[in-house]
Amino acid sequence: MNHPGRWWHPLPDGRLQCDLCPRECKLHEGQRAACFVRQREGDQIVLTTWGRSSGFCLDPIEKKPLNHFLPGSGILSFGTAGCNLTCKFCQNWDISKSRDMDRLMAQAAPEAIAQAAQQTGAASVAFTYNDPVIFAEYALDIAAACHARGVRTVAVTAGYIGETARGEFFGAMDAANIDLKAFTDTFYYALCSAHLGPVLDTLRFVHHETRCWLEITTLLIPGANDSDAEIAALSAWIARELSPEVPLHFTAYHPSFKFTAAPPTPHATLLRAQHIARAEGLRHVYVGNVRDREGASTRCTGCGAMLIERDGYQITQYRLRDDGCCPDCGAALAGRFTAFRACFGNRRVPLRLTPQ
Numbered sequence: 001m002n003h004p005g006r007w008w009h010p011l012p013d014g015r016l017q018c019d020l021c022p023r024e025c026k027l028h029e030g031q032r033a034a035c036f037v038r039q040r041e042g043d044q045i046v047l048t049t050w051g052r053s054s055g056f057c058l059d060p061i062e063k064k065p066l067n068h069f070l071p072g073s074g075i076l077s078f079g080t081a082g083c084n085l086t087c088k089f090c091q092n093w094d095i096s097k098s099r100d101m102d103r104l105m106a107q108a109a110p111e112a113i114a115q116a117a118q119q120t121g122a123a124s125v126a127f128t129y130n131d132p133v134i135f136a137e138y139a140l141d142i143a144a145a146c147h148a149r150g151v152r153t154v155a156v157t158a159g160y161i162g163e164t165a166r167g168e169f170f171g172a173m174d175a176a177n178i179d180l181k182a183f184t185d186t187f188y189y190a191l192c193s194a195h196l197g198p199v200l201d202t203l204r205f206v207h208h209e210t211r212c213w214l215e216i217t218t219l220l221i222p223g224a225n226d227s228d229a230e231i232a233a234l235s236a237w238i239a240r241e242l243s244p245e246v247p248l249h250f251t252a253y254h255p256s257f258k259f260t261a262a263p264p265t266p267h268a269t270l271l272r273a274q275h276i277a278r279a280e281g282l283r284h285v286y287v288g289n290v291r292d293r294e295g296a297s298t299r300c301t302g303c304g305a306m307l308i309e310r311d312g313y314q315i316t317q318y319r320l321r322d323d324g325c326c327p328d329c330g331a332a333l334a335g336r337f338t339a340f341r342a343c344f345g346n347r348r349v350p351l352r353l354t355p356q
Helices: 110-120 132-148 163-171 185-192 196-209 228-242 267-279
Strands: 008-010 016-018 038-041 044-047 055-060 074-079 124-127 152-157 175-179 213-220 248-252 285-288 306-311 314-318 349-351
Touching: 016 044, 044 132, 055 110, 074 110, 110 124, 110 132, 124 132, 132 152, 132 163, 163 196, 175 196, 185 196, 196 213, 196 228, 213 228, 213 267, 228 267, 248 267, 267 285
Parallel strands: 074 124, 124 152, 152 175, 175 213, 213 248, 248 285
Antiparallel strands: 008 016, 038 044, 055 074, 055 349, 306 314
């Protein structure tokens, strides 16, 4: 379904410029932007995937990953197709690089998604699998429908979004996990056809200018972005420019898509990165895509007590008070918390929406 785009303007030469992301694609009639899902149609740019999804699942919130946002809750997850980055190591390439619009489901209206989340007991809806920036109009419509029903919304994104759209998009999100892929522009340009600067701008904006809860993920690729110096610089920047309280997730890479020369990330690399990040002042550093109970668990920054113990996505111990404070010393844990009732667990449940 084609839907009018919100962020574009005409150029003197007759082309239309898309202002949604830093690529600023300039389109003649019928041309598609680099993300593939935005297209010029007459005198406007349209989103071609509004109301259509590649599928829905109920996931644990920790899978996004978010460890300080409604821990243990279930989240309704979905994506569409396409992406505005060209990451050669993409872990979801079958969705993000898809050009087959026929694979998208036809019944995915915003109200249907919000209703499904409410009926299944999901505390929130995640825009994930591919980058929600490219379907921002659709995500905003869904966010409005969800908020009307008391359901929260989460963006899992690379944060490659333009200044024009940034405020409206993240202003509608309750939480976001932003993928900081590396800390050099060389990496972003060579492996993603993008630049580091706009991502750092997005991180600053989300943390300082919105109420959206922020967590960050860095996929460590052996030999590409896992040096001690780069990990230290990335961690120091987060502590200095954002806050030592922003959670950082170091996750393991598995060879995929067009970048298969590097081996899987050793567990030791993740632990080394965690140690470096903590030494740079970050207080909540996690390891992911591996089985590591200690590396996935949350401790109090005041007294060191175990607050949330995790085994995979399963919470095996939850001691945090309902007000988000440590029961032992009373120190507040940074995040967004409500009363803990039960853990969604490790399971992933495919879901089919009922047509409205």
